[in-house]
Amino acid sequence: MFEGKYAGRLWALGIVLLYVTLLGFSPLLPPDEGRYTEIAREMAQSGDYLIPHLNGIVYFEKPPLFYWMMALPIKLLGTAPFVARFWTVLLGLGGIMATYSLASRLYSRRVGILAAAIQSSSFLYFAMSHVITLDMPLSFFLMSSLYAFILGVKTEKSHWYYLAYACAGLAVMTKGLIGIVFPMLIIGVWILVTQNWKLLLRMRIPTGLVLVALISVPWIWLVNQQYPEFFDFYIMEQHFRRYATDSAGRHMSWVAYVGVVFIGIFPWTAWLCHSTYKACTKADPIRLFFAIWVVVITLFFAFSNSVLVPYLLPIIAPASIVLAVYFDENWEQAASPYATYSMSLLSSLLGVAFIVAPFIRTFSGTYHGFITFSLVGIGFLFTGIAVYVKRHKALKNMVPRLVIMSLLTYLFVLLAFPHANNRTVQPLVGRLQTGLSAHPDAMVVSYDEYFQDLPPAIGRTVTVVGWKNELTFGLTLQPAGRKWMIERPQFWAGWNGKEKMYVVVDKTIYDREFQTAQACVLAETIEKYLVTNGGDCA
Numbered sequence: 001m002f003e004g005k006y007a008g009r010l011w012a013l014g015i016v017l018l019y020v021t022l023l024g025f026s027p028l029l030p031p032d033e034g035r036y037t038e039i040a041r042e043m044a045q046s047g048d049y050l051i052p053h054l055n056g057i058v059y060f061e062k063p064p065l066f067y068w069m070m071a072l073p074i075k076l077l078g079t080a081p082f083v084a085r086f087w088t089v090l091l092g093l094g095g096i097m098a099t100y101s102l103a104s105r106l107y108s109r110r111v112g113i114l115a116a117a118i119q120s121s122s123f124l125y126f127a128m129s130h131v132i133t134l135d136m137p138l139s140f141f142l143m144s145s146l147y148a149f150i151l152g153v154k155t156e157k158s159h160w161y162y163l164a165y166a167c168a169g170l171a172v173m174t175k176g177l178i179g180i181v182f183p184m185l186i187i188g189v190w191i192l193v194t195q196n197w198k199l200l201l202r203m204r205i206p207t208g209l210v211l212v213a214l215i216s217v218p219w220i221w222l223v224n225q226q227y228p229e230f231f232d233f234y235i236m237e238q239h240f241r242r243y244a245t246d247s248a249g250r251h252m253s254w255v256a257y258v259g260v261v262f263i264g265i266f267p268w269t270a271w272l273c274h275s276t277y278k279a280c281t282k283a284d285p286i287r288l289f290f291a292i293w294v295v296v297i298t299l300f301f302a303f304s305n306s307v308l309v310p311y312l313l314p315i316i317a318p319a320s321i322v323l324a325v326y327f328d329e330n331w332e333q334a335a336s337p338y339a340t341y342s343m344s345l346l347s348s349l350l351g352v353a354f355i356v357a358p359f360i361r362t363f364s365g366t367y368h369g370f371i372t373f374s375l376v377g378i379g380f381l382f383t384g385i386a387v388y389v390k391r392h393k394a395l396k397n398m399v400p401r402l403v404i405m406s407l408l409t410y411l412f413v414l415l416a417f418p419h420a421n422n423r424t425v426q427p428l429v430g431r432l433q434t435g436l437s438a439h440p441d442a443m444v445v446s447y448d449e450y451f452q453d454l455p456p457a458i459g460r461t462v463t464v465v466g467w468k469n470e471l472t473f474g475l476t477l478q479p480a481g482r483k484w485m486i487e488r489p490q491f492w493a494g495w496n497g498k499e500k501m502y503v504v505v506d507k508t509i510y511d512r513e514f515q516t517a518q519a520c521v522l523a524e525t526i527e528k529y530l531v532t533n534g535g536d537c538a
Helices: 007-020 032-046 065-077 086-106 109-121 123-128 135-155 158-175 178-194 205-226 230-244 254-264 269-281 285-302 309-329 337-360 366-389 395-420 426-438 454-458 469-477 479-484 488-495 507-513
Strands: 443-447 463-465 501-506 519-524 528-533
Touching: 007 086, 007 109, 007 395, 032 065, 032 454, 065 086, 065 135, 065 158, 086 109, 086 123, 086 135, 086 309, 109 123, 109 309, 109 395, 123 135, 123 254, 123 309, 123 395, 135 158, 135 178, 135 285, 135 309, 158 178, 158 205, 178 205, 178 285, 205 230, 254 269, 254 285, 254 309, 254 337, 269 285, 269 309, 269 337, 285 309, 337 366, 337 395, 366 395, 426 454, 426 501, 426 519, 426 528, 443 454, 443 488, 463 479, 463 488, 469 479, 501 507, 507 528
Parallel strands: 443 463, 443 501
Antiparallel strands: 501 528, 519 528
């Protein structure tokens, strides 16, 4: 299935169709998808592409490249989930094609197809290709930078090195200093291990770093001219203090971290450690480079006090190449009993988890959610059983089946996801827009919490009551933005006055604070109400 004249084209077509199918099926996931879509929407609406704003407040936690990219389709086509996720899935598919191209060039066409298939069917990569975060664009630019570097090493042509520096600059403009820190760490460790010190003279380091600076420094300088406090917040707080401390509340235990690594590379978990070990012991410096890439990033975040699941996305591409070379070398052999048994067990456990999930948590659309989650669970169970049944078969028979079964199971995950997304305000939006058509000047309020998918859903900023959180720093720089961020006394004065309000509020907060208010419930979800004031329920 990985050989033949049209094998590559057929796999490419199948992967594209599977990735694009259901891209817009699920509403935007708060907070990340709502946040980044809203920042891009406000950029497109205001024309201010220098200073990112979130709900009208300056927002400096991340650089603006991905916001710029998102702003164009949003300006042309709006904020529908498919439009907002356009760049995420495109960069995901672009990364798969880049891996295929590089692995084919370095090894063989079969290794290229294998690497692309492994990458596309890895659980974390597939998932993050369908969710708007900065981790997919960061991974794409890091991947492009390190791929270009290794091509520079192989061909000894300077343009590959300059492309590597340019992509590192774009990675810095996507998520900060990590865009240059990771390439420096990975390349540095590789040179140290291989003792290839002469490479430092061929890498065009002085002019390359100038190129990185030309891409990434102007925005920092221009913003700092306007807001002198920016540099300390952006560089020191968002990079060094966040890595070294738990200031963001994102500490992850070692047990959870190892679990994320293993599930992230699913269904290839059972072969990851062994193939990486083989890459480190074989006399192949290029293969060693990809293994070092995996190990360096994994260890980097293992010692960080601020870790989220998507941070490990950059290890999927090099791990895919390491695994592909390993499978290619053992293509006619059966998988080891350890690999098949552990893979079968992990897949079965995931299947059981999805089947029992609706019984331990209430989901929206309970009946449909139960059916969909059961199908996902059956998919994982079937994958685990199939691996066990085929455990004596050669890898050339097992690997293609694993790719296909995993991707089809992930499609059911996409179908199930809207039923698990209880945090979305999307079910309230239709009724809210009906009210706004009758009262276009009404105040839209997010009470006690900033529901970040609300502004892009209705195409306007909202008034936030009793919440500041990540907008605290922006409010110190932009006092005028306080009109969007008010406290309870100001809200209740308006509520009891003549101003028309539409309020989205958590049900527990409503039960505690709205019971004595004259409120009309217009719509509800499992967790939230949409209410309005006065006797007019319109």
